[in-house]
Amino acid sequence: MPLFGRKKSEDPSALRWSREPLPPTPEPGPDGLRSMEDHRDYLLSCLTELPPFSQHLLDALDLSICEDVYSAIDMPRFDNSAMDGYAVRAVDVAAASAEHPVSLPVVGEVAAGQDALDRLSPGTAIKIMTGAPLPPAADAIVPYENTDRGASDVRVFAPSVVSQHVRYVGEDIRAGSQLFAAGAQLGPRDVGLLAAIGRDTVLVRPRPRVAVVSTGSELVEPGQELGHAHQIYDSNSTMLAAAAKAAGAQVYRVGLVSDDPESVLQVISDQLVRADLILSTGGVSQGDYDVVKAVLPQLGETDFTAVAMQPGKPQGFGLIGDDRVPMIMLPGNPVSAFVSFEAFVRPAIRKLMGVTPYTRPVVRCRATHDFGSAPGKRQLARGIVSLDADGGRLVELAGGHGSHLLGDLARANAIIVLGEDVTQVATGDDVDVWLLDEVS
Structure with missing residues (x-):
């Protein structure tokens, strides 16, 4: 996909794209749900790494x-001193000791950036600074600490062997x-x-330009006054923009768009001029006002599906506009949106950047208490990982399973990944975990 030169459409309804269909979608399981791995691999297969340029x-x-x-x-480009001190011949200071110091005349001085002096004569020393070129015939450095730091003559209290404190070319x-x-x-x-x-x-490869959009007529920008009792502050677009930035993207937080179809069409089409990836949250489920799912097919080829994961079951993807800009459409509940970002969007950003591995590594942690999991779905639970006295990783649940519990998400530093066949985890069991933060 081109990085530059996209033209903005003044009328989103007039936007025309090549009607090349999406690649064949993965087959769902017996329950009609697509596996998390199949959905992630499908998204990645539809993406192409961004072209490289010099930076x-x-x-x-x-x-x-x-x-x-x-x-x-x-x-190094030349032999030089690793210490401030005196360049010498090792044989001339071999007998030096605190009780019987060796005295040498100081015949010059060389600093970093200066040319080396003439060849060092036997029985003499040249004062030298760290990084300065080694004078010819010198083969050792006596650091200041082993001398009296004399100016015309220097007393040496300890020997330096050949090559001591010398950095050699290459x-x-x-x-x-x-x-x-x-x-x-x-x-x-x-x-x-x-x-x-x-x-x-x-x-x-450059940082992908990611445009982040939140949909929902109930949303209010942070910093503004809430109106009627059923309005809420938008957290998703800020959270997802921050997550995309942390993943390496150049982020444009577009902000809020109401559940008006024409507004959604216009906002999304406006992003095509600058985005390598569009990320939206909300409007992809089965509700009467899930406008993203309703209107995005007008802008490009789309795939809306149900994924066997909790939270994050409703997911959407499309290639939008003439340039077939990828768009990932996430559910609107904050925890669902964040977990979906980790499962799908972060790998997509890393593929666009050409950075591997695309997914977070899985680590094993020992459960500190019993907890259950819904059968038939990949459970992605918020967790808190800590270290035991021996440095082993422990994990506990961070609150409940509700996809609205943003406070618990903020406390978590990991996501516990439980398989579809897991219904119960007992204290002491090892479980798979994605680490979100450093554990100390």
Whole structure:
């Protein structure tokens, strides 16, 4: 899909797209529900990694590199001192001790960034700073701590052996050696290494531009006054925008749209000019006012389904507009929306970025108490993971199973993943967990 050049449609009803159908959808199970894994894999199969382009190093942080990188230089580029002290010949200080110090005349000084002095004569020393080039014939450094720091003559109280405190050319990296392979994700230390070899840009896949929309006439923007008693503040769009940003996306929080079909059509079509992925919440279930499900087929090919998971059963997906921009449509209850984000949207963002693995790793934790699970559905329960005295992972439920319990979700640092055949977990049982935060 192109990154630039999309044209905004002034009239969403006039929008035309190529009527290429979606790929065949997965077969549902005997209960008519699609498995969570099948739905996730189907979404990912409909997505294409974003095309790469060159970015400055700081902008490339956490992105997927799209080239093999080789060093054009040795590191270090020259033999240099690892300490502030004196460059010497090791043989000249071999007998030095606190009781019988060796005295050497200081014949010069060299700092980092300066050229090395002339060849070191036997029985002399040159004052040297960390990173300064090693003078010819010097083969060891005596650190300041082992001297009296003399200016014209220096007394040495301990020997330094050959190569002590010397950094040799190429001992870290040799010119021509491969540092990165295409597909690696760049962290802060990687960015530092690229800068150290002289690179200021690198070819990477960009951050996906994700537009986040909340639907519902009952919603009010945080910071505004609630009107009648049945209005609520919108938390979903802010929460999902934050989750998308944490996953690496460039996020546009569009805000709220009422349950008016024309408004929904206009807001969604407006996002096509800038989005690589559109994320909506609400309006995908079986209600009379589930407007997203009702109107999105006018903008593109869509797939609405029921997934064998709790929470998050109603799910929607589409390829919208001329550019077939992917749109993932999540349920409106806050916990359902967040769990669905972890199950489907986060993997989608990572695929667009070309970052693997797409899914969170599964870790095993020991349950601290008994709890039950509904049969026939993948249960995704909020959990709190901690460490026992031996460093083993423990997990407990964070409150109840209700998909409206946002307070419990905020307390959780993990999602407990229970299989469709699991109905009961006993104290001490090991369970699968997605860690959302670092555990301490």
